[in-house]
Amino acid sequence: MLERLFYCDHYEIPLPEGHRFPMTKYRLTRDLLAQDGRYRFDCAPMADRSLVELAHDPVYVEQFIAGTLSAQAVRRIGFPWSESLVRRTLASVGGTLAAAEEALEKRWSGNLAGGTHHAFRGEGSGFCVFNDIAVAILYLRHHRGIAKAAVIDLDVHQGDGTAAIFEYDPLVLTLSFHGRNNFPFRKQRSKIDVELEDGAGDETYLALVEQFLPRVFEFEPGVIFYQSGVDALASDTLGKLSLTQQGIARRNEIVIRACKAYGAPLIVTMGGGYSNPVELTAQAHANVYRTASGIFNSWTSRSAPL
Ligand SMILES: [Zn+2]
Numbered sequence: 001m002l003e004r005l006f007y008c009d010h011y012e013i014p015l016p017e018g019h020r021f022p023m024t025k026y027r028l029t030r031d032l033l034a035q036d037g038r039y040r041f042d043c044a045p046m047a048d049r050s051l052v053e054l055a056h057d058p059v060y061v062e063q064f065i066a067g068t069l070s071a072q073a074v075r076r077i078g079f080p081w082s083e084s085l086v087r088r089t090l091a092s093v094g095g096t097l098a099a100a101e102e103a104l105e106k107r108w109s110g111n112l113a114g115g116t117h118h119a120f121r122g123e124g125s126g127f128c129v130f131n132d133i134a135v136a137i138l139y140l141r142h143h144r145g146i147a148k149a150a151v152i153d154l155d156v157h158q159g160d161g162t163a164a165i166f167e168y169d170p171l172v173l174t175l176s177f178h179g180r181n182n183f184p185f186r187k188q189r190s191k192i193d194v195e196l197e198d199g200a201g202d203e204t205y206l207a208l209v210e211q212f213l214p215r216v217f218e219f220e221p222g223v224i225f226y227q228s229g230v231d232a233l234a235s236d237t238l239g240k241l242s243l244t245q246q247g248i249a250r251r252n253e254i255v256i257r258a259c260k261a262y263g264a265p266l267i268v269t270m271g272g273g274y275s276n277p278v279e280l281t282a283q284a285h286a287n288v289y290r291t292a293s294g295i296f297n298s299w300t301s302r303s304a305p306l
Helices: 024-035 058-066 069-075 082-107 132-144 160-164 202-218 245-262 278-295
Strands: 002-005 039-045 108-113 149-153 172-179 190-197 223-227 266-269
Touching: 002 024, 002 082, 024 039, 024 278, 058 082, 082 202, 082 223, 082 266, 108 223, 108 278, 132 149, 132 160, 132 223, 132 266, 149 202, 160 172, 172 202, 190 202, 202 245, 202 278, 223 245, 245 266, 245 278, 266 278
Parallel strands: 002 039, 002 108, 108 266, 149 172, 149 223, 172 190, 223 266
Antiparallel strands: none
């Protein structure tokens, strides 16, 4: 049976020449996964505005959708505003919502976008407009009766928006691994923050993952979100860490295997990835979904391609 993954890369966002966001990585990742023949790719539905407002200030939501945010607020997001940006943003949130629904039924699912963890309740930043994971957590709480949720955020940048949204919410555990000397320079307080020094490599990183992961399950979440950013790769132009492709693959395997053993539905989202060339980022993103598919379908880990 084909596993469903959700995508929104067909909504093209016009970016100025030389913009540093690697927009092509989403399509490249989907193309790589399509070669496996194991997935059904569903176009992500646009999230309903009322659901976005579960995690965001309605004024901010209105201003973004209408294109009336201040120039400063748009600059902070990092993408020029356009109607296609609105469509793609809503579809990116919708993809995580759809993946959450799917995971309730099939134990795991993935959005080939999302993980936009720098979005706060009332403003966006760092290429993030709305916080798809926060919206999905609150959707599951209010509409599906799942009270407790955990976010495992292994993007190299702190999940500051997610941390802030849930800072005083006892029903959400936020775990963020990130570079101490990297964006955002003013850190928020996740429930658990693990800070890495520049240049940290596979061994240090993986030992910390093994050390902190059990804390997620001790919290007894009813659902788990994995923000699987791949900007910890040595080839990443923004990451400042030194993980190998094998290291990232091992990281995914440790996390996903432990989540499967724990037994709550798992939703995998993307996150950052700025390797040069972009193919290295796409390869690392594809690995996350391949690893999840392999583990949930009990392939041997060796048969899950890197
Ligand atoms: Zn990042």
